[in-house]
Amino acid sequence: MAAPGLVLICYSFLCHCFGSRRKDTDDPVLVKESNAMDSAPSVEMNPVPVNIPASPLRVPASPLRAPVSPLRVPPSPGRFSMSPKxxxxxxxxxxxxxxxxxxxxxxxxxxxxxxxxxxxxxxxxxxxxxxxxxxxxxxxxxxxxxxxxxxxxxxxxxxxxxxxxxxxxxxxxxxxxxxxxYVPNGTLREHLDGVHGNCLDFSQRLEISIDIAHGLTYLHLYAEKQIIHRDVKSSNILLTDRMRAKVADFGFARLGDTEPGKTHVLTKVKGTVGYLDPEYMRTYKLTPKSDVYSFGVLLVEILTGRRPVDSRRSMDEKVTIKWAFGKYNNGETMDLVDPQMREAVDKKIFKKMLNLAFQCAAPTRADRPEMKSVAEQLWAIRVKYLKRVGRE
The missing domain is CATH 3.30.200.20 (Phosphorylase Kinase; domain 1)
Incomplete structure (x- = not known):
């Protein structure tokens, strides 16, 4: 179990890293990564006052957002009673x-x-x-x-x-x-590491991202009561033989607040370092947007193949989402493509997915989209991708 002090020290370090001036860009996206370590330990922190300054870096609405898609995520017909025996x-x-x-x-x-x-x-x-x-x-x-x-x-x-x-x-x-x-094909992280042999191609990564977004949308909107997963990460995503993704491990999950007018649950911080929502860490206020932040980190991981934090890399590449944002902002988007993907990746499609990931991982939850919107935008990206590769 990681010590709370370590979490806060790393968090402050990353605040400092993101305090430097960034280049002007037409793509107003920004991310800030919480702390993480190679071993990705779980974290638990009690809600006591902590003086961590709010980030001055906010994310304005992105002009790259896809219009509302007619292909919405439908509510699942399968529901359980709220009082199961x-x-x-x-x-x-x-x-x-x-x-x-x-x-x-x-x-x-x-x-x-x-x-x-x-x-x-x-x-x-x-x-x-x-x-x-x-x-x-x-x-x-x-x-x-x-x-x-x-x-x-x-x-x-x-x-x-x-x-x-x-x-x-x-x-x-x-x-x-x-x-x-039993989900027979191992975890997403194992596939990104090449443990199972064949590397995931871009199409598979896009479909997996959509599957995860649909699962989280169901939890946030269509379950009998709102559920916040709290531990969205690549090792908690299982893959079937057909490479469909299933979100697993609900040990840290919490019901969302059901009182009228309330938007959050005040609770101790639980999750995995590297994927933790910085605003949740600072305020102990848990909302579905905490899952959205984790999904943004995960989406960058899916596209680059890199773990959220890799201590073996140089200082400017240790925190993957910070490194990715710097590359993206400098016009070096294609340097972020996982080198294991030997296929040619469409630059516009890849850039749209990165932009969406950065929106999700905004430091302030007000700047993050809802999970349903994320699923719709990914579906719109999929439609464009299929047109480009002639599979529609």
């Missing part, structure tokens, strides 16, 4: 003994990944169905009980093709288990 959730009901059998007693060979909550395993049920089983760490079981319960209750309320589906759970004694659908 937890013992009736999902379609998989297992005892702890059955969980152990399905995971071969939590064999390391079946481990899919590890996070703040615990370890995720691939498992095969008696009927042959493949599932993912997330097991809370024993030493953190009691401390993470509220996060476990929160994730269960929130997952029970959502059903969307771009969100990982809850199938069941076990909560008995010291055992806390979440059972979800």
């Amino acid at each position: 937890l013992d009736r959730i999902g379609s998989v009901h297992l005892t702890m003994r059955q969980v152990e059998r399905a995971t071969q007693n939590f064999s390391p060979s079946l481990k899919l990944g590890e996070g703040g909550f615990g370890t995720v395993y691939k498992a095969q049920l008696q009927d042959g169905q493949m599932v993912a089983i997330k097991r809370a760490s024993k030493e953190h079981s009691d401390a993470l009980r509220s996060e476990f319960r929160s994730e269960i209750e929130l997952l029970a309320k959502i059903e969307h093709r771009n969100l990982v589906k809850l199938l069941g759970y076990v909560d008995k004694g010291n055992d806390r288990i979440i059972i979800t659908e």
Whole structure:
């Protein structure tokens, strides 16, 4: 768990980095990146007064915004009751003994990944169905009980093709288990790292970005109550065999405020360094725009292939979004293309996606678009891209 002091020190450093004068440009976009480290640890900070000056750098409305698209993100017909009975959730009901059998007693060979909550395993049920089983760490079981319960209750309320589906759970004694659908093709970060062999081409990256935007739009607008994910990052995006994206890991998710006139939830800061909304860090006010900020950082990551922060690089390239904005502002947009993409990338399309990413990652939430608008703009970019490559 990263120390709050480290978070604030890095945040102040980045404020200073972005304080220098920028070139005049016809594209009024600006980004500011919160702190991050290679290991991307999770962060938790209590809401106490912190004197971090507000950024003087604001983002005016961009002239590059796409007009309202007729291809809007429709509400999903699949909704759960707001008061689900937890013992009736999902379609998989297992005892702890059955969980152990399905995971071969939590064999390391079946481990899919590890996070703040615990370890995720691939498992095969008696009927042959493949599932993912997330097991809370024993030493953190009691401390993470509220996060476990929160994730269960929130997952029970959502059903969307771009969100990982809850199938069941076990909560008995010291055992806390979440059972979800198995998404077989690993994480987005693994694919950007080339772990699975073939590099993602530009078309795949665009479709993945749209899928993520649709999933987040559902959470913000079309779930029974507004849900804020709070931990949008490349390692929490899972890919199917057909390279469709699903947003996973709702351990940090929170319900949005439902009181009339209220626009935020006052809560401790949780998330992953590198993707954290700087205004949320400064004020402890959580809104859906915090997810929009994280998505902006993620979109730059998808286009460049670089992690949000890479300590192995030179000082002017450590913070990817700062480096990317500098390149973009200097007219060196194509230097940002992930070198693993060997295809020719359309400059106008690439520039539109970067511009949208910078809008999302604006330092002040008032300057960020809504997630629904982001999804619509990405869809409009997709339409133009298909026309250019003759696939329409």
